[in-house]
Amino acid sequence: MPILVTQLDGGVTRVILSERLDAAGAVETSMEMYYVGESSDAVIVDMARVTFIASLGLRNLVSLAKAVIKKKGKIVLLSPTPAVEEVLITSGLDMLMPIYRDQPSAVIAVTP
Amino acid sequence: MGATAQLRIGARPDEVARLYTWLDGAIGELPAPLRNDMHVALEEVVMNVAFHAYAPEQEGEVAIALTLAPEEAVLVVEDEGQEFNPVSAPPGKPEGRQEEPGGLGLVLLRHHCRALEYERRAGRNRLTLRFAIQNR
Numbered sequence: 001m002p003i004l005v006t007q008l009d010g011g012v013t014r015v016i017l018s019e020r021l022d023a024a025g026a027v028e029t030s031m032e033m034y035y036v037g038e039s040s041d042a043v044i045v046d047m048a049r050v051t052f053i054a055s056l057g058l059r060n061l062v063s064l065a066k067a068v069i070k071k072k073g074k075i076v077l078l079s080p081t082p083a084v085e086e087v088l089i090t091s092g093l094d095m096l097m098p099i100y101r102d103q104p105s106a107v108i109a110v111t112p
Numbered sequence: 113m114g115a116t117a118q119l120r121i122g123a124r125p126d127e128v129a130r131l132y133t134w135l136d137g138a139i140g141e142l143p144a145p146l147r148n149d150m151h152v153a154l155e156e157v158v159m160n161v162a163f164h165a166y167a168p169e170q171e172g173e174v175a176i177a178l179t180l181a182p183e184e185a186v187l188v189v190e191d192e193g194q195e196f197n198p199v200s201a202p203p204g205k206p207e208g209r210q211e212e213p214g215g216l217g218l219v220l221l222r223h224h225c226r227a228l229e230y231e232r233r234a235g236r237n238r239l240t241l242r243f244a245i246q247n248r
Binding site for chain 2: 024052055056059086091092
């Protein structure tokens with residue numbers, strides 16, 4: 001399963017995505033990401049293990065971000081690989097979910 | 113003319129997984145950034161056909177052909193669905209705020225290809241995606 005959800009101190013939810021977020025990976029992760037969006041308002045999406053992302057995977061991220069932001073919560077991306085980061089920036093997702101390079105900075109960014 | 117490969121799949125989301133293994137096998141040892149460009153662009157095009165080209169009750173197909181030349185990789189995607197020209201279609205908002213399928217995909221498609229060419233002939237959509245090998 002290319003998604004793992006863990007809880008960090010301070011009520012921060014860390015979503016660890018991995019492998020390919022292509023059409024199949026997007027379907028596989030969408031329900032879990034929906035639950036995170038419904039239940040969490042401080043979210044770090046760890047992208048370090050994601051090797052590929054295209055538009056269906058991006059749409060899952062957009063939906064998650066919108067759900068969190070709608071609740072006045074905060075959500076950031078953590079450590080995407082260069083190839084994935086290029087797609088994230090091209091699609092403008094970094095404007096919705098800022099990119100951080102290390103977890104302590106990401107935690108500070110989403111902590112109220 | 114360089115090496116060529118062809119794939120024909122059903123125009124359904126569950127068929128799209130076959131793209132990746134086919135493309136990886138066909139493009140061989142091209143640089144990783146170029147492989148990523150080709151994967152992102154091809155998934156966008158084929159998913160668009162799968163979601164929008166055919167009526168829900170219609171069993172459509174999509175045909176993909178790859179040609180590798182020393183300086184260029186070319187993917188040609190053909191379907192018999194409704195006419196759609198991604199070359200002239202307005203792109204979506206590049207701020208991650210796109211709601212409608214297709215718009216965000218067009219932004220990605222145009223970014224990851226060197227050139228896009230569209231032709232509608234004899235009831236078929238024919239989209240040519242060109243990727244520069246030497247720039248990657």
